[in-house]
Amino acid sequence: MDFYYSPRGSGCRTVIMVAKALGLELNKKLVNTMDGDQLKPEFVKLNPQHTIPTLVDNGFSIWESRAIVVYLIEQYAKDDSLFPKDPKEQALVNQRLYFDMGTLYESFAKYYYPLFRTGKPGTDEDFKKIESSFEYLNIFLEGQDYVAGDHLTVADIAILSSVSTFDIFDFDLSKYPNVARWYANAKKVTPGWDENWNGLLELKAVSHGLVAMPNLDLYNFPKAPASRAIQMVAKALGLELNSKLINTMEGDQLKPDFVKINPQHTIPTLVDNGFAIWESRAIAVYLVEKYGKPDSPLYPKDPHKRALINQRLYFDMGTLYDALTKYFFAVFRTGQFGDQEALDKVNSAFGFLNTFLEDQDFVAGSQLTVADIVILATVSTVQMFAFDLSKFPNVERWFNNAQKVTPGWEQNIESLQQGKKFLEDIKAAKEKEGKA
Known part of the structure; x- marks a missing residue:
């Protein structure tokens, strides 16, 4: 027993x-x-x-x-x-x-x-x-x-x-x-x-033996995949984040106070006791290295394992997430999705991910890493839209399992539901403009 x-x-x-x-x-x-x-x-x-x-x-x-x-x-x-x-x-x-x-x-x-x-x-x-x-x-x-x-x-x-x-x-x-x-x-x-x-x-x-945790300010838009990724990484590490809303639809990222923190004026941006860092994947790795246990499985010290995790993080940014923004996120600007070429790139990106996950339970090795959490935030975004994951069986299998084993998934889903409502409001407003 x-x-x-x-x-x-x-x-x-x-x-x-x-x-x-x-x-x-x-x-x-x-x-x-x-x-x-x-x-x-x-x-x-x-x-x-x-x-x-x-x-x-x-x-x-x-x-x-x-x-x-x-x-x-x-x-x-x-x-x-x-x-x-x-x-x-x-x-x-x-x-x-x-x-x-x-x-x-x-x-x-x-x-x-x-x-x-x-x-x-x-x-x-x-x-x-x-x-x-x-x-x-x-x-x-x-x-x-x-x-x-x-x-x-x-x-x-x-x-x-x-x-x-x-x-x-x-x-x-x-x-x-x-x-x-x-x-x-x-x-x-x-x-x-x-x-x-x-x-x-x-x-x-x-x-x-407990000591007060650091003062971690996260400037973010919770509905955005990159922000949701950091929320889940923090949850996995047992960290509390002081969430500070930056509404990019209203131009909060261009305000002088924020530009002083991040001259590139992007979100999410983390400020850790005066140290400012942006780009979600850089933030995720920083949090694990600074506050994770020694040789944390989320981002282990082994160079081979790290290289694979890094490759997946760059794949997420330059291929997978990039494809989603060009096809799906166009709706936030125009009320319409991108063209067929943009959709083809989405399918191509998911095809690559499907290949990576052949006979794999996780995207970068044999256990959950920051690469899984970041890509989970990206992939879960398609739940806001009518996109069929079943065409990519390895991705769908991984996605179903990742929801169960990733800390902070419930908060991620809650933010996604808010994002879906946000999308519906934008589409309704665009349709109203078209009829006016």
């Missing part, structure tokens, strides 16, 4: 404690998310959502900690005490599990996770949601020794993992007496508590 995990993760620690309670041995396989282990092809094949924890039991792969622990109990438990079969008792356990995921731990993530990206916690409003979550839990535990009934269940173990995570960040539990009483008892009666605490000590050591 292979268990892909990090000892610092709350969900991972939940599974460890439940396995201990069941007397199960887990073949633990460490996944270092800071180094991008979760994005490696062999892991993505097991879990296309590339999250931890992930359990593989004799070929059966399952992820999401609460789903894992219920599976382990139903598959291997000698009785139903941890997850009752009685519909009413089970419903209460399930409600507490969903409360843990959607309310209690969610409030932790909103307030404390920014520490790992920016060195600062969330907002006062985010902290109020934590207080509200503990008030609910305090009510649930009124006159109760356990969170879902009269004995220890999987709901106690999952919530214990979450509450102990707050504890390691010095959250004051004494304001919630029922929770504090339950917590003191849960630590004594839950198998695997010691391993849970050791994982928390690792988390605390990491959190104490």
Whole structure:
């Protein structure tokens, strides 16, 4: 039974404690998310959502900690005490599990996770949601020794993992007496508590070593492919960007203040503590080299691997993206697409990319790189238009997979939807001008 995990993760620690309670041995396989282990092809094949924890039991792969622990109990438990079969008792356990995921731990993530990206916690409003979550839990535990009934269940173990995570960040539990009483008892009666605490000590050591992230200003137009590429690269690196809108349709890029930053007046432009750099592909590489882990798989040190990534980046700029701008982007100026010659160049560019991806899951090697992210931003742009990717099966296969494994894809899609609406408004305005 292979268990892909990090000892610092709350969900991972939940599974460890439940396995201990069941007397199960887990073949633990460490996944270092800071180094991008979760994005490696062999892991993505097991879990296309590339999250931890992930359990593989004799070929059966399952992820999401609460789903894992219920599976382990139903598959291997000698009785139903941890997850009752009685519909009413089970419903209460399930409600507490969903409360843990959607309310209690969610409030932790909103307030404390920014520490790992920016060195600062969330907002006062985010902290109020934590207080509200503990008030609910305090009510649930009124006159109760356990969170879902009269004995220890999987709901106690999952919530214990979450509450102990707050504890390691010095959250004051004494304001919630029922929770504090339950917590003191849960630590004594839950198998695997010691391993849970050791994982928390690792988390605390990491959190104490955090420093504030740099002040990164990104001057951009979020609907544009180049801007979306940088947003996804930053997401992959855990960086926060101060997004500053430059509306090129209104000439913001020509304003004196911006021209002082970038005399070429192009977007996106990044300003990192006074250092200004533009051209999205240069920005992407800079961010990885400056803020990525040593020898990051996104842009590795090996000269052969780098050469291939660089070739794909130049291909994107000079061939693929260039073809899209000349055919599709003409509509932003004229309300019409480019001519047949321009369309032929689009098809030719996708044909080249299709060849590059023959028997390949990624555009520049065996794992996700900045080349994939940049080209993904470009290729996803055709979703704004009626362009059939199925004519290029390797590209279509890669595109479907890249969406799953690239951090920030959801934000990319959101910006694309805004871009599509923007395009529809422009076309409507052009048609109105033509009728006038």
